[in-house]
Amino acid sequence: MKLDAHIASHNEDVKQVVLCISEVAKKISKGFATRRGTSDTSNVYGEQQQAMDVWADELLISELRDSKLVQYLASEEQPDVLTFEGSASNIGVTIDPLDGSSLIDVNLAVGTIVGIYRGDVLSPGNEMLGAMYVLYGPLTTLTYCLRKGVHDFTMDDRGNFVLQEENILIPEGKIYAPGALRRDWLPVHRRFIGKLEAEGYKLRYSGSFVADVHQILHKGGVFTYPAYAGREQGKLRLLFEAAPMGFIVSQAGGAVSDGRSELLTIKPEAVSQRVPVYIGGKKEITLIERMHKENSE
Ligand code: FBP
Secondary structure (H helix, E strand, O other), rough: HHHHOOOOOOHHHHHHHHHHHHHHHHHHHHHHOOOOOOOEEOOOOOOOEEHHHHHHHHHHHHHHHHHHHEEHHHHHHHOEEEEEEOOOOEEEEEEEEEEEEEHHHHHEEEEEEEEEOOOOOOOOOOHOOOOEEEEEEOEEEEEEOOOOOOOEEEEOOOOOOEEEEEEOOOOOOEEEEEEOHHHOOHHHHHHHHHHHHOOOEOOOOOOHHHHHHHHHHHHHHEEEEEEEOOOOOOOEEHHHHHHHHHHHHHOOOOEEEEEEEEHHHHOOOOOOOOOEEEEOOOHHHHHHHHHHHHHOO
């Protein structure tokens, strides 16, 4: 079954946003071969941008603007929320055009992450209409959730996204993906990772959040990018990374936390807001939250 048929039962405006982004993703997947290396620009966080970052960002913004399907758009590569006059709907989207882009030159999987809102995007994740991500790896896959299950599609050799697996539920599993330098881990987090390692969890960390969480969604376990020495808020962005991927994993029976409580209840104060992230199976998330609670008692 193709994506357009599978998504047919959803609200017209939301459905069209997912289909529009799926078409842009096909162009992005063809763009890697001809756009290599860094651009001479940095993003709002002062990070060196890859040539693909800039191109994918501009492509997503122009195609969504011209589609008249969205009114608000926030991009990880842009300083502010963009408002599109003359839009036919009041949908707001957040985009991380190419998460993990620093890995493109070493040919590891990267991805596009999207959150979909009714109106203002500076809203808690649990108010999302839906979320999706596209993973550019050996295969190009698309995963979407519009509050009726989490579904995977694979792009076939004719460029169609074809259903691979539907109503995905995160299994019990023993994979852990630990971000941040071990020397900078704070005591509770260090003990948490120690417990996972003692229980025989296998380390799988690529440096691409979207790819690592995709693995956790299918194999079980937990991804962490915690608060660490000198960075109380961790590294990952609440709006562009943690909330949309957290929404999908939660809809698949998993959970997402800042280490102390449910992350999807946090109302972003700014597009650049960072947050400590624990995402994966309910068992692992319950454990880290309990350990932080016991530590503060
Ligand atoms: P961007 O590439 O979108 O800036 O994402 C940040 C990111 O690359 C995540 O994908 C990944 O989980 C993390 O940073 C890797 O951080 P580190 O290099 O510190 O391990």
